[in-house]
Amino acid sequence: MRAYYRSLKPLILWREAARPLNWVQVFGRDAPVELEIGFGSGDYLVARAQQYPERDFVGIELEWEGIQRALRKIAGSELTNVRVLLGDARPILGRAIPPQSLTRIYSLFPCPWPKKHHHKHRLFDQRQLQLLNSKLHDEGEFYLLTDHEAYFHWVLSNLTDTGFTAFARTVPPQVNTKYEQKWLAEGQTRFYELTLRKVQHCAVPLLEDVPMETYRVKTFDPAHFQPTAISEDVHVVFKETRYDPARQIAMTRVVVVEDDLTQHFWIDIVREGDEWRIRPAQGCGVVPTVGVQRALDAVRNACQPQRSLSPAPNNSV
Numbered sequence: 001m002r003a004y005y006r007s008l009k010p011l012i013l014w015r016e017a018a019r020p021l022n023w024v025q026v027f028g029r030d031a032p033v034e035l036e037i038g039f040g041s042g043d044y045l046v047a048r049a050q051q052y053p054e055r056d057f058v059g060i061e062l063e064w065e066g067i068q069r070a071l072r073k074i075a076g077s078e079l080t081n082v083r084v085l086l087g088d089a090r091p092i093l094g095r096a097i098p099p100q101s102l103t104r105i106y107s108l109f110p111c112p113w114p115k116k117h118h119h120k121h122r123l124f125d126q127r128q129l130q131l132l133n134s135k136l137h138d139e140g141e142f143y144l145l146t147d148h149e150a151y152f153h154w155v156l157s158n159l160t161d162t163g164f165t166a167f168a169r170t171v172p173p174q175v176n177t178k179y180e181q182k183w184l185a186e187g188q189t190r191f192y193e194l195t196l197r198k199v200q201h202c203a204v205p206l207l208e209d210v211p212m213e214t215y216r217v218k219t220f221d222p223a224h225f226q227p228t229a230i231s232e233d234v235h236v237v238f239k240e241t242r243y244d245p246a247r248q249i250a251m252t253r254v255v256v257v258e259d260d261l262t263q264h265f266w267i268d269i270v271r272e273g274d275e276w277r278i279r280p281a282q283g284c285g286v287v288p289t290v291g292v293q294r295a296l297d298a299v300r301n302a303c304q305p306q307r308s309l310s311p312a313p314n315n316s317v
């Protein structure tokens with residue numbers, strides 16, 4: 001395959017971008033927008049964007065490798081009507097995709113997570129179907145194709161109060177994606193197709209950013225700095241801390257897990273005058289949430305166990 005320059009232009013940094021996204025600004029035109037969840041290598045996303053140049057296409061994919069492959073294909077086809085987002089579709093839908101802004105959502109061969117104790121990872125439970133509904137225009141549709149009969153029935157069982165009517169059938173191979181080819185090669189020739197048409201709107205409010213409080217503290221002792229992990233409704237784990245004595249800058253790496261959103265980022269502790277300023281490091285693409293605030297609080301507490309604090313004059317991150 002010819003090596004194409006992989007322009008990053010189609011990649012939307014949804015954590016840094018103003019949310020919810022504005023499709024007219026993103027694409028520079030007002031056109032119907034379709035969304036693919038878990039596009040893998042981007043074969044179908046790109047094929048559909050080529051087939052329908054009058055529509056715009058957004059793809060969400062959890063793995064960076066898939067994003068890279070899709071970027072290569074988008075560049076190779078010189079498409080201007082495709083954008084891709086890296087991450088878990090659930091928080092992206094919850095925070096970044098505007099309500100009632102999509103004509104069609106589709107997901108081809110999503111992971112069926114066949115083992116019972118993995119079912120919690122499955123996409124398209126009742127809550128997520130309501131979320132998908134809230135993103136669709138009236139009469140919009142969600143299209144699902146799967147190789148896995150038990151998963152197909154599980155999605156069907158989640159339809160109550162989702163505002164969809166369902167059309168289900170088995171179909172021959174038709175989308176020519178990597179996973180369709182994989183199952184075909186293993187001898188599977190019929191797949192399970194589910195089309196959910198929106199008949200009633202489910203209003204699911206967008207999750208909004210939490211205003212962040214950053215801190216200034218009087219003391220910071222890098223030799224004894226040990227922030228405490230949190231394991232409650234929100235999970236906060238501190239991974240490592242680096243300190244540069246020459247510049248008097250410390251950085252601590254943290255993982256925050258809350259609902260479907262997992263964030264990995266660094267928190268700065270930087271000497272400024274006779275104080276230390278605590279805030280998320282620039283460039284980490286942090287979505288401001290309750291969990292991020294708890295992480296900042298834990299760092300503050302570890303700096304000054306006695307809590308002789310003064311609030312930062314400017315609380316913005």
Ligand SMILES: C[S@@+](CC[C@H](N)C(=O)[O-])C[C@H]1O[C@@H](n2cnc3c(N)ncnc32)[C@H](O)[C@@H]1O
Nearest residue numbers: 038039040061062063088089108109177178179
């Ligand atoms: C079995 S593969 C199918 C890929 C492609 N649709 C195809 O037909 O070849 C499932 C894809 O969904 C992605 N995925 C899994 N969970 C996801 C999530 N929560 N959000 C976004 N993508 C996800 C995986 O990274 C993987 O690329």
